[in-house]
Structures are given as structure tokens and as C-alpha cells.
Amino acid sequence: MARRLLKLTVNGRDREDAVDDHALLVDHLRGIGLTGVKQGCDAGECGACTVLVDGEPRLACITLAASVEGQRVETIESLAQNGRMSRLQAAFHEKLGTQCGFCTPGMIMSAEALLRRHAQPSEREIRAALGGNVCRCTGYVKIVESVQCACAAAAGA
Amino acid sequence: MDTMCAFELKRPTNVAEASALLAKPNARVIAGGTDLVPNLRRGLDAPATLVDITGIAALTALDLDRAPRVIGAGATLAHLAGDPRIGDEYPALAQAAAEVAAPAHRNAGTLGGNLCLDTRCVFYNQSEWWRASNGYCLKRRGDTCHVAPHGKRCHAAFSGDVAPALIVLGAEVEIASVDGMRRLPLAALYRDDGAKHLALAPGELIVAVHVPPAATGSHSAYGKARVRGSVDFPLAGVAMAVAFDGARIARLDVALTGTNSNALSLAGTETLVGRAADDATLAALGNLVAKQVSPMRTTVTASNYRRRVASVLVQRLLRNLAAEHATD
Ligand SMILES: Cc1cc2nc3c(=O)[nH]c(=O)nc-3n(C[C@H](O)[C@H](O)[C@H](O)COP(=O)(O)OP(=O)(O)OC[C@H]3O[C@@H](n4cnc5c(N)ncnc54)[C@H](O)[C@@H]3O)c2cc1C
Ligand code: SF4
Numbered sequence: 001m002a003r004r005l006l007k008l009t010v011n012g013r014d015r016e017d018a019v020d021d022h023a024l025l026v027d028h029l030r031g032i033g034l035t036g037v038k039q040g041c042d043a044g045e046c047g048a049c050t051v052l053v054d055g056e057p058r059l060a061c062i063t064l065a066a067s068v069e070g071q072r073v074e075t076i077e078s079l080a081q082n083g084r085m086s087r088l089q090a091a092f093h094e095k096l097g098t099q100c101g102f103c104t105p106g107m108i109m110s111a112e113a114l115l116r117r118h119a120q121p122s123e124r125e126i127r128a129a130l131g132g133n134v135c136r137c138t139g140y141v142k143i144v145e146s147v148q149c150a151c152a153a154a155a156g157a
Numbered sequence: 158m159d160t161m162c163a164f165e166l167k168r169p170t171n172v173a174e175a176s177a178l179l180a181k182p183n184a185r186v187i188a189g190g191t192d193l194v195p196n197l198r199r200g201l202d203a204p205a206t207l208v209d210i211t212g213i214a215a216l217t218a219l220d221l222d223r224a225p226r227v228i229g230a231g232a233t234l235a236h237l238a239g240d241p242r243i244g245d246e247y248p249a250l251a252q253a254a255a256e257v258a259a260p261a262h263r264n265a266g267t268l269g270g271n272l273c274l275d276t277r278c279v280f281y282n283q284s285e286w287w288r289a290s291n292g293y294c295l296k297r298r299g300d301t302c303h304v305a306p307h308g309k310r311c312h313a314a315f316s317g318d319v320a321p322a323l324i325v326l327g328a329e330v331e332i333a334s335v336d337g338m339r340r341l342p343l344a345a346l347y348r349d350d351g352a353k354h355l356a357l358a359p360g361e362l363i364v365a366v367h368v369p370p371a372a373t374g375s376h377s378a379y380g381k382a383r384v385r386g387s388v389d390f391p392l393a394g395v396a397m398a399v400a401f402d403g404a405r406i407a408r409l410d411v412a413l414t415g416t417n418s419n420a421l422s423l424a425g426t427e428t429l430v431g432r433a434a435d436d437a438t439l440a441a442l443g444n445l446v447a448k449q450v451s452p453m454r455t456t457v458t459a460s461n462y463r464r465r466v467a468s469v470l471v472q473r474l475l476r477n478l479a480a481e482h483a484t485d
């Protein structure tokens with residue numbers, strides 16, 4: 001079976017791992033302990049596995065690990081600093097944007113990419129950015145409010 | 158979902174190297190992987206080698222300053238949807254790219270991958286055991302089509318959003334292989350056969366799309382019906398390019414996706430030239446579409462709905478573009 005050494009910057013740290021050529025990014029990340037990357041549909045349809053590659057949301061379950069060689073990968077684990085939740089994480093917690101929590105890492109990573117580009121998005125822009133993230137619990141209203149709350153907190157800070 | 162088949166992954170850095178790798182038996186192109194990876198995970202192919210073209214910088218280049226404009230096949234859909242130069246000159250192209258799937262798919266998905274998207278069917282886009290327990294089907298490993306059991310062909314629907322937009326804009330594709338380069342009008346890339354819908358020989362790679370400059374005063378747009386507005390393949394998608402002479406249609410091109418096994422160029426639009434975009438013209442155009450599309454039971458949504466919605470979409474586009482022209 002073809003294998004290779006894969007260099008990635010994962011959550012700010014450079015690392016090199018031996019992976020199968022056909023390894024999926026989701027399996028690689030979970031395999032190195034980043035289990036915040038969720039497997040929902042495992043078919044590119046739900047967004048639970050969303051991570052950032054060079055700052056842009058990508059679906060780890062339909063991305064070959066070797067295809068992002070040399071790039072920066074960020075997962076939900078990168079957001080909390082010194083044990084403190086990021087603004088988005090705290091907003092999801094306070095505004096009940098998370099219920100069972102399975103979609104939450106993907107939701108937050110999609111929202112994170114949006115807010116880096118656009119500090120004060122409209123509700124429409126928030127809904128468009130989260131368009132590929134499916135939630136079976138919240139009905140989305142609380143999720144949109146959570147993102148808005150994080151923007152308000154940022155504007156007030 | 159099933160796990161991934163094993164293959165060797167190659168990451169060439171130029172087209173010549175990619176072509177040499179693709180000339181080997183059982184090698185296949187992978188770009189963004191957003192169509193191919195789910196299909197491989199469902200056991201819909203088992204290539205020995207995948208040639209990842211995302212490391213070829215030349216394929217992502219756009220040259221919009223010369224005629225024809227050249228758009229690299231590796232450009233992402235997010236790029237095409239977000240580049241204001243594309244939105245200004247080719248609204249249909251920007252709109253179609255923006256309507257593909259959801260943001261994360263568009264960040265990875267490429268123009269070439271979208272044009273070469275596999276055809277889709279409820280009996281095909283299923284796991285290996287689902288298809289096995291159904292006796293497979295004509296498109297892969299089986300001998301009957303569950304959609305049209307008496308026929309001899311596959312009716313899986315071509316469902317890429319971008320092809321119809323580029324067809325009405327008059328695009329050509331530039332294709333590379335170990336034998337050299339060739340060019341093909343985009344419409345000729347497609348065949349109305351769901352099991353062999355692309356006129357590409359094994360080992361061929363689309364490297365770029367050439368689009369003539371949009372004529373001054375021409376208008377274009379793309380419209381699509383899907384189950385969820387946020388993410389879904391088209392049940393029907395319609396692209397239109399139109400030019401007016403005063404209030405009368407001077408030129409009209411329409412192409413469709415989601416309804417046939419090819420990206421369909423609508424025939425007979427020249428019969429509407431010289432007419433105003435009034436109710437009678439809209440109805441005649443709607444009829445042309447309803448007669449030429451042939452949606453089959455390849456989606457959960459009824460095929461008759463897809464026929465009717467295609468006919469509604471085309472009328473809506475012409476009405477909107479006529480209004481846009483009137484305010485120019
Ligand atoms: C949930 C979901 C929803 C989707 N919704 C839509 C939608 O609404 N509309 C839509 O159009 N698509 C949709 N897609 C499909 C896909 O995301 C896009 O079509 C995308 O543009 C495919 O591009 P890619 O680069 O990822 O292709 P890949 O998956 O890399 O390749 C697709 C096919 O094209 C071939 N190929 C790729 N590049 C080339 C090339 N340069 N030359 C020759 N062959 C090539 C590959 O071998 C493969 O057969 C959806 C996918 C998912 C998972
Ligand atoms: S149209 Fe028929 S042959 Fe084609 S994928 Fe569907 S069931 Fe199979």
C-alpha cells in the first residue's frame with residue numbers, strides 16, 4: 001500500500017506523519033487526537049467535519065490528507081486559548097447555539113472563517129456561510145443568534 | 158459510509174507530467190475531490206492511481222485581459238463566484254458557480270471538476286451494499302436500468318451548474334494529453350448517455366476554458382431549482398445569454414442542466430429572434446424547454462416537476478433580463 005510522509009501545520013504546529021496515500025483528512029486528524037473533527041454523514045453532505053485549510057472552510061471527510069500537503073490546518077481545538085473559550089465558543093455556550101453538540105465544531109469553524117473575513121456580517125451572510133452545516137437539534141435560530149452575539153461582543157470589546 | 162479504496166496518489170507540478178501519469182492504465186484525475194471522493198467511498202470506481210492536479214499552479218491562472226478570456230480548469234468555484242471581473246462580464250458564470258453546493262465545497266471544488274462531474278441517479282449514488290442488494294445497474298456492474306428497464310441506456314442526469322452557463326457564453330475547452338492539445342466547443346464535451354457522458358478519451362485532462370468577450374449590451378443569468386436553497390444539486394438549472402435590439406430579441410442562447418444526461422443546448426431559440434419578450438414569447442420559450450428536456454426518475458423529486466420547473470425558470474430568466482435591459 002502506498003504511503004508517504006505528510007507535512008502539515010496543524011493548529012499552529014508543524015508536524016510530519018506517515019500516512020496512506022488514500023488517507024482522508026478526517027481520519028488523519030482524528031487519528032492524531034483531534035476528535036473535535038466530527039464524522040456525521042462522512043459523505044460531504046453535513047459539514048460536521050469542517051476544518052479550515054489556509055483559513056478557508058473545507059470538508060475533512062472528502063479531502064485527501066495528502067492533497068493539503070504543506071498547508072495550514074485548523075480545527076476546533078485551536079480556538080480556546082489557555083483554557084478560555086474563544087468569543088464564538090462562549091457565544092454558542094451562552095446563547096444555546098449548541099444542544100447535542102455534534103454539529104457545533106463544524107458550525108463554529110465555518111463561522112470563524114466568516115468572522116475573520118467579515119467582522120459584522122448580516123443575518124443573510126451568516127446563513128449563507130453556514131449553508132452547508134446541518135444541525136438536527138437547534139432549528140438554526142439559536143445558532144444564528146450565537147454568531148450575532150459573538151459579533152456584538154467583538155464590536156463592544 | 159464505506160471506507161476508501163487504496164490507490165497511489167501523485168501530485169505533479171506541471172501539465173506534461175500530469176499527462177504522462179494519466180497515460181498509465183487505470184489512472185484518474187482528482188481536483189477538489191468533492192465529487193470523486195464521495196463516489197470512491199461508495200465503491201463507484203477503484204483507480205490504481207489518482208493524479209492530483211491541485212499542485213499545478215498554471216491551472217489556477219485566469220487571463221481576463223485578452224480575447225478569448227482564459228480561465229484555468231483548476232480555478233476554484235469560490236474564486237469564480239467572487240471575482241468581480243467575472244461577475245461583471247459573465248453574470249451567468251458567477252451566479253452558477255455561486256449556486257454550487259455550499260461554501261466549503263466551493264472552496265475545494267474546481268471548474269474542471271464541475272464540468273466533468275459524474276452523472277447522478279438515486280440508484281447510483283448509493284453505498285456498495287445498497288447497490289449490490291439491488292442487483293447493481295447498467296451504469297456500473299449491472300445489466301438493467303432501474304429507471305427505464307426496457308431501454309439499453311443509462312439516463313443518469315448531468316447535474317453540474319457551471320456547464321450551461323459557459324455553453325451560452327460560447328466557451329471552448331482546452332484539453333491536454335500525451336498526444337498534445339485539442340480544443341472543443343464545450344457543448345460537444347457532453348453526450349446524452351448517462352454511462353458515458355463525456356467525450357474525453359482516457360488520459361485526457363481539461364486544462365482551461367476559453368470564453369469570448371461578452372458583446373456590449375448582452376445579458377446573461379443562471380437560475381436553478383433545488384430541494385434546499387442552501388445546498389443541493391439542481392433539479393433543473395437554466396442558463397441564458399440574450400442580446401436585444403431595442404425591445405426585440407436579437408440573439409438568444411439557452412442551455413440546461415439536471416434534466417438530461419448531457420448539458421443540453423436548447424434548439425429553436427432563433428425562432429424567437431425579432432420578437433419582444435412578451436407573454437406569448439415567454440410561453441413559446443417555455444414550450445421549447447418543456448419539449449426538449451427529458452427528466453427521468455433519477456431523483457426522488459417527480460420528473461414532471463423537473464420538466465415544469467425548467468420551463469418556469471427559463472421564462473423567469475428572460476423576463477428578468479428583458480427588465481434589466483430596459484433599465485440599461
Ligand atoms: C453535498 C454536495 C452537494 C453538491 N452540490 C452540487 C451542486 O449543487 N452543483 C454542482 O454542480 N455540483 C455539486 N456538487 C459536486 C461538486 O462539489 C462540484 O461539482 C465540484 O465543482 C466538483 O469539482 P472538484 O474539483 O471537487 O471535482 P473532483 O471531485 O476532483 O472531480 C470530479 C470529476 O471530474 C474529473 N476531473 C476533475 N478535474 C478534471 C480536469 N481538469 N480534466 C478532466 N477531468 C477532471 C475527475 O476525474 C472526476 O471524475 C456537490 C457535492 C456534494 C458533496
Ligand atoms: S439511470 Fe438507470 S442505469 Fe443509469 S444510474 Fe440510474 S438506474 Fe443505473
Ligand code: FES
Pocket residue numbers: 038039040041042043044045046047048049050059060061062
Ligand atoms: S462528515 Fe464531512 S460533511 Fe458530513
Ligand code: FES
Pocket residue numbers: 097098099100101102103104134135136137138
Ligand atoms: S446541536 Fe445537535 S446537531 Fe446541532
